[in-house]
Amino acid sequence: TTLSGSSDGATIYEPQKAVVIGAGPVGSLAALYFAKGGWQVTVYELRGDLRNPENRSLNFTKSINLAISERGINGLRTVDPELTESILEEAIPMHGRMIHDKKGRQSSQKYDVHKRFIRSIDRSGLNERLLDELDRMNNVELKFNHSLKSLSLEKNEAVFERRLGSGDYENVRVQADLFIGADGAHSQTRRQMMKYVRLNYSQEYIDSLWCEFTIPPHPETGDFQLDPNHLHIWPRQKFMFIALPNQDRSFTCTLFMPEDMFKDIVGPEALLGFFRKEFPDVVSLAGEENLIGDYLKNQKLPLISLKCNPYHYRNKCVILGDASHAMVPFYGQGMNCGFEDVRVLWEHICNDATLTEALDNYTAERHPDCVVINDLAMNNYVEMRASVTSSSYLLKKHFQEF
Ligand code: FAD
Numbered sequence: 001t002t003l004s005g006s007s008d009g010a011t012i013y014e015p016q017k018a019v020v021i022g023a024g025p026v027g028s029l030a031a032l033y034f035a036k037g038g039w040q041v042t043v044y045e046l047r048g049d050l051r052n053p054e055n056r057s058l059n060f061t062k063s064i065n066l067a068i069s070e071r072g073i074n075g076l077r078t079v080d081p082e083l084t085e086s087i088l089e090e091a092i093p094m095h096g097r098m099i100h101d102k103k104g105r106q107s108s109q110k111y112d113v114h115k116r117f118i119r120s121i122d123r124s125g126l127n128e129r130l131l132d133e134l135d136r137m138n139n140v141e142l143k144f145n146h147s148l149k150s151l152s153l154e155k156n157e158a159v160f161e162r163r164l165g166s167g168d169y170e171n172v173r174v175q176a177d178l179f180i181g182a183d184g185a186h187s188q189t190r191r192q193m194m195k196y197v198r199l200n201y202s203q204e205y206i207d208s209l210w211c212e213f214t215i216p217p218h219p220e221t222g223d224f225q226l227d228p229n230h231l232h233i234w235p236r237q238k239f240m241f242i243a244l245p246n247q248d249r250s251f252t253c254t255l256f257m258p259e260d261m262f263k264d265i266v267g268p269e270a271l272l273g274f275f276r277k278e279f280p281d282v283v284s285l286a287g288e289e290n291l292i293g294d295y296l297k298n299q300k301l302p303l304i305s306l307k308c309n310p311y312h313y314r315n316k317c318v319i320l321g322d323a324s325h326a327m328v329p330f331y332g333q334g335m336n337c338g339f340e341d342v343r344v345l346w347e348h349i350c351n352d353a354t355l356t357e358a359l360d361n362y363t364a365e366r367h368p369d370c371v372v373i374n375d376l377a378m379n380n381y382v383e384m385r386a387s388v389t390s391s392s393y394l395l396k397k398h399f400q401e402f
Helices: 027-037 053-059 070-079 081-088 123-135 187-191 259-264 268-278 280-286 289-298 336-350 357-383 391-395
Strands: 002-005 011-014 017-023 040-044 065-068 093-094 096-100 106-111 118-122 140-143 146-152 157-163 170-173 178-181 200-215 230-235 241-246 253-259 301-309 317-319
Touching: 017 027, 027 070, 027 123, 027 178, 027 336, 053 106, 065 123, 065 241, 065 336, 070 081, 070 336, 081 123, 093 241, 118 123, 123 140, 178 187, 187 317, 200 259, 200 280, 200 289, 200 357, 230 357, 241 357, 253 259, 268 280, 268 289, 280 289, 289 317, 301 357, 336 357
Parallel strands: 017 040, 017 178, 040 140, 096 230, 178 317
Antiparallel strands: 002 011, 065 118, 093 118, 096 106, 146 157, 157 170, 200 253, 200 301, 230 241, 241 253
16 A cells, blocks of 8 residues: 655555456455545445345355355454454354264264354345445445456456346446455466466366255254264265254255266165265255255356466566465365465555565565465365275374364
């Protein structure tokens, strides 16, 4: 940010203009940091406003709930402690894993001897709270239905395609001092930045796909059907089923499984046969009709892991969150890590002499950490679906979803 002297010698703060691309959790948090720091912020989001019930289904490629841990909470708390506390009131503590075997027996593995825990939180709810906060600030503008098409960083200009109510599109040209790309794994900002900087990039799709299911509240009592203070795992070596609690006393469950196995499950009978054999307790908890309905309705989605370097171009553009380091979800750290990106970036912007230095130092500090967490996430897939059942693991528990 620019600091300059006034006639009476006091320092005057000259806010600069930041354009944030993507109003997912990371883009929204980045906008909050920059806005609270006095920048003029405009957020451009490809989709319609998530808070409009008509647009809910647009978030279909993302899990309904997710695990938030200290890494992410710290990113939130640093910019707004009050908002963080109120967001966390809606989260459900998970003190450990609950391992379910094929006979329906459950065993708890606590995460931490110091009783620290992770929390299950509604993804849309969290995103909405951040957007509401941004709406309350008069130096922030939110622009939905705007898709980034190109960046001319030599001219500090972006072109967005705006979707009009009529279904037509118009191009919108926008100037900014800094472009912040938080536009997810398939980031257009990253693609555009590649024209300006020798950006190394690699990506990998793992063999497994994921599909979401629901375990509803108990039909008579309306209560949770499983202990809500655990992350439930049904590890089956090559695949696994997991469940995270929701405020409405349901559980959102995810089946992670190799693509070939999904292909073998054709039709309701095959699905029920598979569940009865592998996860018999889930059949009674979720109900046969629900299982079939969810399986037919919900997509089987891929999982990508990507790395790149650097994360910025001069003092003009930086990418954050999944745009810079999408990871497989088995360490529960994708969003958490994105929130940490924002906190670390802002620390550099506040403390380094110039914006160029801040972005240089951001990439230098952040890249090694993000590579490590990306690898840990990949390793934790083996951990969650297989190692948690081995006796040596139970004696020597050294990984945690923190
Ligand atoms: P996104 O959430 O992808 O948001 C990007 C936004 O940019 C979107 O709103 C998109 O519409 C918009 N956009 C895209 N292109 C453009 C464009 N051209 N112009 C304008 N806008 C654009 N993380 C955790 O921390 N804990 C978990 O427990 C966890 N569980 C997960 C479970 C699953 C099954 C999956 C798939 C992921 C999980 N993650 C978890 C990871 C987490 O979902 C991501 O890390 C997180 O969503 C990244 O946030 P983001 O804002 O960077 O990107």
